[in-house]
Amino acid sequence: MPESTQVQSGDQPERISDAEHAVMEVLWQRSPLTAAEVCEQVCEPRGWSLATVKTLLSRLVAKQALATKPDGKRFLYSPRVAREAYVGSESRRLVDRLFGGRAAPLFAHLAESDALTEDDIAEIEALLKELKS
Numbered sequence: 001m002p003e004s005t006q007v008q009s010g011d012q013p014e015r016i017s018d019a020e021h022a023v024m025e026v027l028w029q030r031s032p033l034t035a036a037e038v039c040e041q042v043c044e045p046r047g048w049s050l051a052t053v054k055t056l057l058s059r060l061v062a063k064q065a066l067a068t069k070p071d072g073k074r075f076l077y078s079p080r081v082a083r084e085a086y087v088g089s090e091s092r093r094l095v096d097r098l099f100g101g102r103a104a105p106l107f108a109h110l111a112e113s114d115a116l117t118e119d120d121i122a123e124i125e126a127l128l129k130e131l132k133s
Contacts, residue, residue: 014063015093022046023056024065028083032069032076 016024026041027033039053057077060066068075099105107124110116116124 014065015090016060016063016065019046020056020060020063020065023053023060024079024083024086027066027077027079031078034071034074034076036074038077 026038035054039050067078067080
């Protein structure tokens with residue numbers, strides 16, 4: 001597998017699954033890592049094997065979410081997309097898909113379902129105040 005470079009902002013990789021996201025979280029915290037090192041973080045809590053992790057890593061490489069670099073007989077894996085960029089694009093997809101591209105209905109839904117804590121509301125108010133100034 002050839003070494004890859006960072007994905008440019010706006011050029012997001014294909015959408016990743018929940019299982020693939022668990023692998024990405026490990027690599028966003030520390031990289032580069034080998035498949036075995038990723039497995040040390042996710043295999044036991046999720047009941048996965050090293051083979052499962054290798055499959056997920058291969059899928060993420062194919063989706064251009066991970067870069068690989070040969071290291072002897074193994075590969076080192078690193079994210080090609082920053083976590084912040086991924087969260088931003090996924091947030092936008094959620095708002096577009098479920099709320100017609102508008103954030104206000106999302107907040108209304110969260111408020112109506114009691115999903116917002118007092119701390120959440122205070123943070124949102126502070127962000128809105130900052131955006132207005």
